[in-house]
Amino acid sequence: MARSELTQRIIDRLRAIPKGTVATYGGIAAASGNPRGARTVVWVLNSASRAEALPWHRVVNRRGGISLSPGRGYELQRALLESEGVEFDERGRIDLDRFGWDYLR
DNA sequence: AACCTGACTTCGG
DNA sequence: TCCGAAGCCAGGT
Numbered sequence: 001m002a003r004s005e006l007t008q009r010i011i012d013r014l015r016a017i018p019k020g021t022v023a024t025y026g027g028i029a030a031a032s033g034n035p036r037g038a039r040t041v042v043w044v045l046n047s048a049s050r051a052e053a054l055p056w057h058r059v060v061n062r063r064g065g066i067s068l069s070p071g072r073g074y075e076l077q078r079a080l081l082e083s084e085g086v087e088f089d090e091r092g093r094i095d096l097d098r099f100g101w102d103y104l105r
Numbered sequence: 106a107a108c109c110t111g112a113c114t115t116c117g118g
Numbered sequence: 119t120c121c122g123a124a125g126c127c128a129g130g131t
Contacts, residue, residue: 004128025113029127038113040127045112047129059112067112077112 006034010044017058020084021101022094024062057081058101064094 003011009032017023029037041059049056057080061067068074078088086099094100 007128026115029113034127036114036126037128038126039111040113040129042111042113043128046110056112061112062114069112073112 006032006037006040007044009033010037010041011048011052011054014041014044014054014056014059015052017055017101019055019058020086020099022058022060022064022081022086022096022099023101024096025059025067026062027100028059060094064096064100065092 006029010028013023013028013032025038025041026035028041029035032041034040045054045056045059048054057077066074066077068077078092081094082088086094088094
């Protein structure tokens with residue numbers, strides 16, 4: 001299966017997210033060339049996170065929250081992030097100013 | 106080619 | 119800040 005240019009770039013960006021930091025779906029998409037490709041990032045995570053050994057747990061939504069619902073990955077993702085030092089507030093959200101990786105700089 | 110699926114995002118109320 | 123509607127994207131059917 002030939003991967004689109006956007007898909008390949010997204011994979012490269014995902015691999016570059018440093019341990020202990022998080023990136024947003026839209027941020028990864030923007031840094032990969034298409035600011036509106038957030039949903040493509042989701043697609044990539046669902047179709048190649050295992051085969052490409054991607055750090056899928058380091059991707060959160062724009063509000064710094066985990067998008068996976070409880071019972072379908074939320075607990076695991078949160079545990080993995082906390083084990084890397086990422087902190088969650090009482091509302092279950094991450095302060096992107098502290099842990100968000102600014103891959104654009 | 107039309108239609109559907111997602112771990113999304115922005116906008117308006 | 120919360121909610122729904124609408125927009126967007128690649129790949130699969």
